[in-house]
Structures are given as structure tokens and as C-alpha cells.
Amino acid sequence: MAPASPTQVVSRPMADASAVTATRMVMEKPALGRALLGTMILSARGRPRAGRPDGVVRPLLVLFLARLKNVDAASPWSCHACRNMTDEFFTDELTSGDRDRFDDLSSVPDYDDEVDVNTGDLELEERHALRRVVGLSTELSDITEVEYRQLRLERVVLVGVWTEGSVADAENSLTELAALAETAGSQVLEGLIQRRGRPDASTFIGRGKVDELRSVVLSTGADTVICDGELSPGQLRTLEQQTKVKVIDRTALILDIFAQHAKSKEGKAQVELAQLQYFLPRLRGWGEALSRQTGGSGRGGGAGGGVGLRGPGETKLETDRRRIRTRISRLKREISAMRTIRDTKRSGRLRNAIPAVAIAGYTNAGKSSLLNRLTGAGVLVEDALFATLDPTTRRAQTSDGRIYTLSDTVGFVRHLPHQLVEAFRSTLEEVGQADLMVHVVDGAHPDPEEQVRAVHEVLAEVGADKLPELLVVNKVDAASEEILLRLKREWPDAVFVSARTGRGIEQLQAAIEARLPRPAVEMSVLLPYDRGDLVARIHRRGEVLETEHRDGGTFMRVRVSELLAADLSRYLVTVSSIGAHPQ
Numbered sequence: 001m002a003p004a005s006p007t008q009v010v011s012r013p014m015a016d017a018s019a020v021t022a023t024r025m026v027m028e029k030p031a032l033g034r035a036l037l038g039t040m041i042l043s044a045r046g047r048p049r050a051g052r053p054d055g056v057v058r059p060l061l062v063l064f065l066a067r068l069k070n071v072d073a074a075s076p077w078s079c080h081a082c083r084n085m086t087d088e089f090f091t092d093e094l095t096s097g098d099r100d101r102f103d104d105l106s107s108v109p110d111y112d113d114e115v116d117v118n119t120g121d122l123e124l125e126e127r128h129a130l131r132r133v134v135g136l137s138t139e140l141s142d143i144t145e146v147e148y149r150q151l152r153l154e155r156v157v158l159v160g161v162w163t164e165g166s167v168a169d170a171e172n173s174l175t176e177l178a179a180l181a182e183t184a185g186s187q188v189l190e191g192l193i194q195r196r197g198r199p200d201a202s203t204f205i206g207r208g209k210v211d212e213l214r215s216v217v218l219s220t221g222a223d224t225v226i227c228d229g230e231l232s233p234g235q236l237r238t239l240e241q242q243t244k245v246k247v248i249d250r251t252a253l254i255l256d257i258f259a260q261h262a263k264s265k266e267g268k269a270q271v272e273l274a275q276l277q278y279f280l281p282r283l284r285g286w287g288e289a290l291s292r293q294t295g296g297s298g299r300g301g302g303a304g305g306g307v308g309l310r311g312p313g314e315t316k317l318e319t320d321r322r323r324i325r326t327r328i329s330r331l332k333r334e335i336s337a338m339r340t341i342r343d344t345k346r347s348g349r350l351r352n353a354i355p356a357v358a359i360a361g362y363t364n365a366g367k368s369s370l371l372n373r374l375t376g377a378g379v380l381v382e383d384a385l386f387a388t389l390d391p392t393t394r395r396a397q398t399s400d401g402r403i404y405t406l407s408d409t410v411g412f413v414r415h416l417p418h419q420l421v422e423a424f425r426s427t428l429e430e431v432g433q434a435d436l437m438v439h440v441v442d443g444a445h446p447d448p449e450e451q452v453r454a455v456h457e458v459l460a461e462v463g464a465d466k467l468p469e470l471l472v473v474n475k476v477d478a479a480s481e482e483i484l485l486r487l488k489r490e491w492p493d494a495v496f497v498s499a500r501t502g503r504g505i506e507q508l509q510a511a512i513e514a515r516l517p518r519p520a521v522e523m524s525v526l527l528p529y530d531r532g533d534l535v536a537r538i539h540r541r542g543e544v545l546e547t548e549h550r551d552g553g554t555f556m557r558v559r560v561s562e563l564l565a566a567d568l569s570r571y572l573v574t575v576s577s578i579g580a581h582p583q
């Protein structure tokens, strides 16, 4: 059978799947549950922002995003949005997958493992392969299958409300939303921005503009609208009713990307926790639909409560809420257990006084590329947002042979959903416990300063804003000279590099070295010639200030950690304590 054309499939309005049918499908088709969840749960409290100008409602400004040109209508759809929202919320027991994921804490990734330099490539291949496969099957076995596919295909129209700043700011924000949508596997068909003093309380964009949005949806054949902001459940519901397609918000989109990209047990648990916390207050509409189904035959239906879980006369909604809360507490416990393991590893590094450098920065700034460039780590690099969610720590060496660790971290983004900040708190706090933060910023981005501000905001939120920071402007190969000059004026201490071409990498290495904490104890020792092991340890872990071969052995003036100093004390000539940091 020939593949269905995009228009054939998307022309079936999503409203065809009534809430009841949709709910039934969730019960019967776990995969659909994931897709459908996005339809129903999404929204949040509309957070008023300070300083909004009293704007006049102006006509919708229709932006054909540059990306539109790249849309290949014939390409297989590859929508993963909401794929990872689990319908396990509605089951009582942990599935075996769950147990694998959370019980076996011993297999929390070993951050100190030796590196397989191909890891990144394989992972990339896998990710893309997965995308190709989805949507290839066009054989529809029954009518629900059509609806199922319908819900998964996301050809999206983006909508933003521009309340403050310049038109360029508004466009940047929507371009970023487009990149997020594409990262989630959607095809962006069009972007719309409305200039308004504040989002409309019931429809986000102005009520009068909803009709225009509806006609754009119809003319493009879109099946999803993504709003650039956090919407209330009411706003989402009204917009869905009026546009007759699925409506999701930025928070849900970011959560979905995180769900797709999390790989480690800890990352997955953190994302699931964030999703559940996002989901819980929005359970009402969803739960109402479900409660109409109570007593139905599907998975997670009436019999799911289990002994002792359901009180007399308790509604399905309450049961669902309780299950989610139970799951949330379980996840919190598991995450803190995993954290303990990570802490143990870190304290191991601390004991050995290995300085730790964290690479932080806005998503897609090139953090993983830099880590690879500095250590040959083979971490996944992709032109997608949030390619990295799991912290990767690798060993690096200074030019004089001292060892330190470099960790790649999750990227930041403007308006990072607070549930995610909470869930990733421990990962982010780890950044705060490093000895130095290498803050990477994309010099080729239209607004690098805004990225730096957004990163500082998140770091301050988790109390990780106190450590020494080395600002690194990356992608100088792709940035304009004019912008680079501006940035050099603004950030005179920053290092300008290109992870791609290698330009500036040596200066970066030198800058990192100069800022590494220096070992605490300065001492002079005379090591007998048969203690080559100690000489080697000093070279690896300490700093050699002077060496001289004498009759009785090797005389060395060194700076070492207290631990190593203790081992060297037998051979001591003189000792003095100095501050741990050069600053």
C-alpha cells in the first residue's frame, strides 16, 4: 500500500477522537496513552511577568520561519512528543521495566568509566534511526489506528504572545520554540506572534485572533498548536475547543524532550518526577474523562485500585491522584538514593583532591563538543536542544601533568520549567560544587547575552552561582566579527574558541589550568631513588615547583594535597600551608 500523503492523514480532524474514544484508546493502547497525555494534561499557571507594557492589540504578525523552507513534506513523520509520558500512572504495581530502572541502583552510570570514543556516534545513529522508523507503517488495520496515528503526527503551528522587548526578541523566542519542537520530532509549519499587553486569560492570544489561528491550522494541515509560554488548563481547553486541534505549551514540550533524551536511571527518574509534578495539578480534566470510563474493561480501569487502595465511594480521579503521589514519593526516595551513590563517588574524588571543572551553559552552546575537544570523550553532539541530560565526567590533564575532572552538564534554556529545575536540582547543585565552572556561550547565537543571563538565573535558583566562572565564547568560526568584537568588549576575560576548528583551545586549556585550585600544602622533600612511585604521584596529583637530583635522592619542592602530604611526610625537608585557591 502506498504511503498516505500528509494531507490525507492530517485532514482528519483530531476532534474526531472524542474524549471518550480517546480515553478508551488510552486504556487499550499504552503507546497511545503517551501521545494522548500531551493532549490532555498540558498547561500551567499563567505566570504574570513584571514590566509588561500596556500594549495595543495589533494584527497577528505571521512569521514564516526560515525553517519552514527546510520542511520536506514527503519525509516520514517522526513525532515523539509525549511519547514518554507513561501510562504507568494508572497501574498499581511497578512494572518489571520500572524495577529495572529504579531498583538496581548499583548500575547507576559510572561517571569515571573509561571512554568508548564511539559512544556519541552510536547514540546519534540510534536516535536518528528511531526517528526514521516511526511513521513508516502506513497500513492501518482498524479505525482506531487512524486516530492513533493522527495523534502522533505533529505538524505544528507555533503561537507566541509578544509582551515586551523588541520584535527581534519575540522572533528569537519563537525560533527557539521551533528548535524545541523540531527536537521533539515535530515539523514546524508556521509561527505566529501577536503583540499584546498580556496573554488573554481564556485563549492566550486575543479572542478575535483565534479564528485566524484556526484558519492557519486548516490551511497548513497542522494537527498541533504549540504556545510559547505556560498556559492554564482553562486556556488550553478553550483553545483546543476553538482550534479543534491539540494544543500544548512550552513546558510540556520541554518535559517531553527531556523524557526522550534521558538515558541514565537517574535522569529518567528525574524527568518522570518532573512530569508527574506537572501532571498532578492538571489531572482534573483528564481524570474527569477517565472517571466516565470507570468500570470499563481497559487497563488501569476500575479494578486497578487493588486491595486497600480504594476507599468506599472514592472516585477514579482521587485514586489516580493518590497513585501519582505515591509514585512521586517513591521517585523522590529513589533519586535521593542515587544521589548518595553519586555523592560517594564525588567524595572519592574530593579525598584524592582531584579538582573538578563543570562545563555549564545554554543548551546547544557546544558544551559536549568542547568536552570532546578537551578530553576526546566521545559524548553525543547533536544540533538539537538538550542532547545531553546525563552528566558525564571525564579525566583531563594539565600541561604539567596534573589531573582534573571535566563534567558535561544538562543545558539551560529560558523559562526552564520549574519542575525540571527541582528534579535536576541535585545535578545542578553538583555544578555548584565544582571548583570551577566553564560557562560556554554560543557566540553565533543572535542573543548570547540573553543566554548568559538565563544560565545565571537558573544557577542562582539552585544556589550554584558562587563558584569561580570562566566564560567561554564558542563557535567563533560561525560568529560575525562584529558580534565577536562586541562580546570581547563586554566580556574582556572570556576565552574565545571554536570547538569545531580547535581555534583557541590551547588558550582555554591554559585558562582552565590557571584557575584550578592549587593543592593546599607546599613542601620540600628528598625522595630516595627507589620511591619512583611517589615521584609519579606528585606529578599526577600535585604541582612540581623545583626538582634537583642529589646524592641522597630526588629533591623536590612541591604543592600537594593534604593526603599526599601525609604520605610524603617521612621524606620531609620543609613544609608550609597555603590557600587552596589562587584567588
Ligand SMILES: Nc1nc2c(ncn2[C@@H]2O[C@H](COP(=O)(O)OP(=O)(O)OP(=O)(O)O)[C@@H](O)[C@H]2O)c(=O)[nH]1
Pocket: 362, 363, 364, 365, 366, 367, 368, 369, 370, 380, 381, 382, 383, 384, 385, 386, 387, 388, 389, 410, 411, 412, 474, 475, 476, 477, 478, 497, 498, 499, 500, 501
Ligand atoms: N560552527 C560551530 N558549531 C559548533 C561548534 N561547537 C559545537 N557546534 C555545533 O553545535 C551543536 C551543539 O553542540 P553540542 O556540543 O551538542 O552542544 P551542547 O551544549 O552539548 O548541547 P546540549 O547537550 O543539547 O545542551 C552541534 O551541531 C555542534 O556541531 C563550533 O565551535 N562551531
Ligand SMILES: [Mg+2]
Pocket: 367, 368, 369, 380, 381, 387, 388, 408
Ligand atoms: Mg550536550
